[in-house]
Amino acid sequence: MSTTTLTQAPAPVSTFNSTPTPTTAAAPTHPPHGDVPTVINFHPPTTIDGAPPYLIVEDLQSNFSTIPHPVTIHDLRGLEADFNLDKQAFQPVLDVPSTEKDFTDDAKIEREYYPEITAILKKHVPGIEEVVIFDHTVRRAGPDAKRPPVMRAHIDQSVPASYQRIRRHLPAERAEEVIAAGTRVRIINVWRPIGGPVVDSPLGCADSRTVEEADVVPVRHILPDREGSTLGVKFREGQKWWYWSGMRDEEVLLIKCFDTDTVVGGGAEGRRGRTPHSAFVHPGTPAEKKGGRESIEVRCLVIG
Template sequence: MTTAAPLPTPAHQLHGAAPTVASSKSEDVNFQGLPIPRGPVTASLSFYKAPEDGSKPYNYVEKQPEGVPQRNFGESWQEVTIDDLRGQENKFSLDSNAFHTVQNVPSEEYDFTDDAKIRAVYYPEVEKLLLANIPGANRVLLFDYTIRRSNPGADRAPVVRVHIDQTPASAESRVRFHVPDEAEQLLRGRYRIINVWRPLNGPVMAHPLAVADSATVRDEDLIGVEHRYPNRTGETAAVQYNPGQKWYYWSGMKNEDRLLLKCFDSDETVGQWGRVPHTAFVDPRTPEGAIGRESIEVRALVFG
């Protein structure tokens, strides 16, 4: 889990920009009658800037010790063209690009306010979804989830910093931490870490999620960051800007849409395509008055 950075002011509030209306069709407006931004967009994304003193980068997940910065690395904001996945979903897959889209997924969980109910009702739905959509998968272990809301005072807000939730080292540690008695055997087979992301109040109008095609991301673009919990230290990956990276978002994501994000894959034949940088971003076309995005991401170890 990654601690959110402060959310930038939407561009329409800064510059008075008028929203772009793709068409007047009902699927292009939300329940408020506001236009859903569609198509390619150029937006600012926050990439990694190394600590000035050359030290190893770190980030505290919860409250940091007195007098210590929450993180010691900076941000490099870059203007990036982000293409729209809507209408070309079938061109991308987990093995080739490290993300995958699934549409029209029903759910019996609607509130997402009770932890026990989320685990009892939503978790089995996610497990079933993963087993049905990941070739070779024979076992799924859901190890945590995060709900993000844009309203002031929310426990977690959308993260506007390009990152990957896991690295090869932290993925192995996850297996050893969650299934210690079987770890040696499981680590000899294929294992993946996949996040299942969906909105809770779609269609998404503000702070959509951008993903990079993993095939366009170089290993040298990725920087391991110590992810410091109160009782242990994990590792995430920060991402340096590279103009060769290709970025996408899925416009107007609905509550029935699911975006699968692969953070790690032990299969070395698809190693370069085994990790997907992602970030929330401020879409400059977001219409004034649009409701803030709410979402849930469930993180899973997938074996087989």
């Protein structure tokens, strides 16, 4: 796409990252818990201009909107042992407190928090040889937040973008060696609440086995210095969504975005290789708690 085309693209649609209003209310609880009827914003059948979907990341300009759809999101609290990265493609981990509390200094996060993430992954994900952390995002809600919770169903990387990540974040010779040898590589997002328990805007994850390849759509991500791609997720009956109610600061959720292993980790059509996820409105959120969710996600190349 030329620069001219980008400047002539339609203005961003307000529903792209909008907060949906659930159609069914529930009695207020603190923190909200239990299975919940709500809505999730899904990828549309077509784009506004008929071109392949894209997002200009710097100003959130895109050629598509999202479509809110009612869903029931099931509570996995108490069922943690039933979930793992090779089955649903996400995995709750209990009792992993952090010495970092503020998450306001990026250098300190990299220096002190990154080693904690590496230790968590090596303890809870079998077979790891190496962990390469390539970035993190701190999300805080509110009208002036630069990185608020993402209120749309998506997967962080497409397959081509995942291979770009391997080549971008490993030394060139090592990257080609890993790819040529067929060494298992996963991209895992380690998600933790800050100032939990999570009351507002909890994170929902779809059981990847229930999401067909026809449900996911590549979305170009255009940055000032490069281009990548994510996957938008379309609604389909039969998808099953889960959340971990009242997540506390000493709990993390491992979210798998990519897996080169198509037998164990990918399964039929790679459906265990990636986790659709989205923040959502829990109708049981007390009014005084709305807009208060904070979290950090750390994205990692996991080799082996």
